[in-house]
Amino acid sequence: MALDPALIERAGDELYDAYRANSTIAPLRDRFEGIDIVDAYRIQERFMDRRLAIGEDVVGKKIGVTSKAVQEMIGVFEPDFGLLTSVMEVEDGRVVDLDRLIQPRAEAEIAFVLKEDLNGPGVTATDVLRATDHVRACFEIVDSRIDGWDIRIQDTVADNASCGVFVLGEDKVDPRDVDLTLAGLLVEMNGEPCADGVGAAVQGSPLNAVAWLANTLGRLGMPFRAGEVILSGSLAPLIPVKHGDSLIAHIGGIGSCSVGFANGGAAGFPMTDAARAIIKETAGA
Amino acid sequence: MLDSATLDRITAQVATAQAAPHTMPKLTEVYPGLDVEDGYAVQDRLLARWLDEGRELIGLKAGLTSKAKMEQMGVSEPSFGILMRDTLDPEGSIIPTQCLIHPRVEAEIAFVMKDELGGPEVSIDQVLDATDFVQPAIEILDSRFEKFKFDLPSVIADNGSSARFVMGGRPRRARNVDLRTIGMVMELNGEIVAMASSGAVLGHPARSIQMLVAWLHGRGRTLPAGSIVLTGGATAAIAVKPDDAVIVRYQDMGEISVRFG
Numbered sequence: 001m002a003l004d005p006a007l008i009e010r011a012g013d014e015l016y017d018a019y020r021a022n023s024t025i026a027p028l029r030d031r032f033e034g035i036d037i038v039d040a041y042r043i044q045e046r047f048m049d050r051r052l053a054i055g056e057d058v059v060g061k062k063i064g065v066t067s068k069a070v071q072e073m074i075g076v077f078e079p080d081f082g083l084l085t086s087v088m089e090v091e092d093g094r095v096v097d098l099d100r101l102i103q104p105r106a107e108a109e110i111a112f113v114l115k116e117d118l119n120g121p122g123v124t125a126t127d128v129l130r131a132t133d134h135v136r137a138c139f140e141i142v143d144s145r146i147d148g149w150d151i152r153i154q155d156t157v158a159d160n161a162s163c164g165v166f167v168l169g170e171d172k173v174d175p176r177d178v179d180l181t182l183a184g185l186l187v188e189m190n191g192e193p194c195a196d197g198v199g200a201a202v203q204g205s206p207l208n209a210v211a212w213l214a215n216t217l218g219r220l221g222m223p224f225r226a227g228e229v230i231l232s233g234s235l236a237p238l239i240p241v242k243h244g245d246s247l248i249a250h251i252g253g254i255g256s257c258s259v260g261f262a263n264g265g266a267a268g269f270p271m272t273d274a275a276r277a278i279i280k281e282t283a284g285a
Numbered sequence: 286m287l288d289s290a291t292l293d294r295i296t297a298q299v300a301t302a303q304a305a306p307h308t309m310p311k312l313t314e315v316y317p318g319l320d321v322e323d324g325y326a327v328q329d330r331l332l333a334r335w336l337d338e339g340r341e342l343i344g345l346k347a348g349l350t351s352k353a354k355m356e357q358m359g360v361s362e363p364s365f366g367i368l369m370r371d372t373l374d375p376e377g378s379i380i381p382t383q384c385l386i387h388p389r390v391e392a393e394i395a396f397v398m399k400d401e402l403g404g405p406e407v408s409i410d411q412v413l414d415a416t417d418f419v420q421p422a423i424e425i426l427d428s429r430f431e432k433f434k435f436d437l438p439s440v441i442a443d444n445g446s447s448a449r450f451v452m453g454g455r456p457r458r459a460r461n462v463d464l465r466t467i468g469m470v471m472e473l474n475g476e477i478v479a480m481a482s483s484g485a486v487l488g489h490p491a492r493s494i495q496m497l498v499a500w501l502h503g504r505g506r507t508l509p510a511g512s513i514v515l516t517g518g519a520t521a522a523i524a525v526k527p528d529d530a531v532i533v534r535y536q537d538m539g540e541i542s543v544r545f546g
């Protein structure tokens with residue numbers, strides 16, 4: 001039994017208001033009886049339509065819930081997706097303004113940039129290789145508009161798959177030149193190794209995750225166009241971040257991506273050594 | 286420091302447990318004074334005993350190299366152990382489990398050294414310069430303590446739970462690969478059971494060798510040319526039983542497989 005359209009609208013508006021106010025709301029699953037994944041995508045559509053109405057543009061998609069561990073945690077057996085918009089992109093090596101985020105966590109991923117449309121269903125990993133212009137190391141800074149990250153699949157899908165902002169590394173690599181399944185990841189936080197992973201953690205291969213997305217979008221009649229950016233899913237567990245932290249991800253055969261975090265002042269500036277020193281001085285203040 | 290006669294007694298006990306093989310009580314329960322240095326003194330005695338038996342030393346191994354294991358054991362540097370030539374098995378071989386108690390496998394990067402390395406603070410560059418090649422390795426661990434429950438002095442005396450090891454796959458010059466980001470995927474009977482990046486070992490497996498050389502220097506020793514060094518498990522240790530097949534795929538370094546009989 002699908003949720004009433006009025007309820008879909010109300011839930012989407014609640015998420016939009018929380019996004020605008022940088023605040024959180026109680027989990028939807030307890031308040032909207034019978035809410036299922038289809039309802040959740042309709043709520044996401046309402047939430048994102050409101051954001052597009054204030055001038056955000058769709059630049060790509062993100063795939064979430066791609067690892068076995070996370071799927072088991074929230075009780076599902078397939079990934080989910082959300083939209084990437086123009087206001088989410090942060091340049092490689094810059095500082096993210098923590099004041100625009102609520103409860104951020106970092107994920108290191110492999111990003112795909114398409115050179116051809118991918119029209120599912122029927123898309124295979126081979127089609128993804130053919131249609132991909134390049135892959136890059138990236139950070140997705142996920143964020144939740146749900147109280148304390150207390151999410152099940154319906155909550156995160158409705159909340160645009162918990163997307164916050166993302167950072168694409170400058171290095172671009174042709175996917176024909178790298179074994180994406182065996183690409184190793186090392187993340188360093190403030191100069192110390194803090195997480196590692198490998199491409200196979202994402203649906204056996206990040207290519208499988210992108211093929212899943214193409215087929216899912218095809219079934220829903222949603223476009224998947226040349227030029228779009230796809231964040232294919234986290235290679236390592238989530239990393240909580242705070243003021244003063246800087247992260248760098250190295251992905252074997254692909255390249256690096258770095259990002260810093262600060263409240264207010266230094267946000268948007270490049271992470272020069274001087275900026276790092278200032279952020280460090282004010283960290284914990 | 287325990288007295289020499291006690292250390293001899295512990296050494297005999299460990300050597301017997303390893304050869305049988307069988308488990309033994311945690312050594313610190315029987316010998317409460319046993320500390321880390323005593324553990325290494327037992328290792329030295331084990332080595333002397335094995336050399337007397339005509340066995341050969343082929344290299345050294347580092348253990349407890351991941352952050353998780355270090356925190357679990359409350360240490361800030363790896364533990365070290367010795368590798369005998371007759372514990373190295375060829376890739377593709379079938380390892381008899383009758384000679385093992387409760388084996389576990391870990392995937393890691395092995396270094397084969399071409400030059401001697403010594404000194405208190407060798408750099409990563411010096412380690413790479415002294416390296417002949419790096420190669421995939423699977424270490425077969427087998428603690429001589431019940432359920433792999435041990436403390437630091439006990440596990441060191443048990444030679445870091447060392448049992449056997451396998452090297453294979455594609456050798457690479459250390460400078461031609463990024464040793465922070467070699468992805469590894471371990472399959473047990475066709476199913477993925479563990480994954481890691483080589484950087485899981487201290488951010489870079491050559492750091493294990495840096496710390497090994499510093500530790501050797503503190504004992505007036507060097508890392509000899511020609512040594513094999515196992516730099517420490519990057520993946521979790523996975524339990525294996527007879528008829529299991531293990532294969533580990535490495536980014537740009539091929540793969541290595543072993544079976545258990």
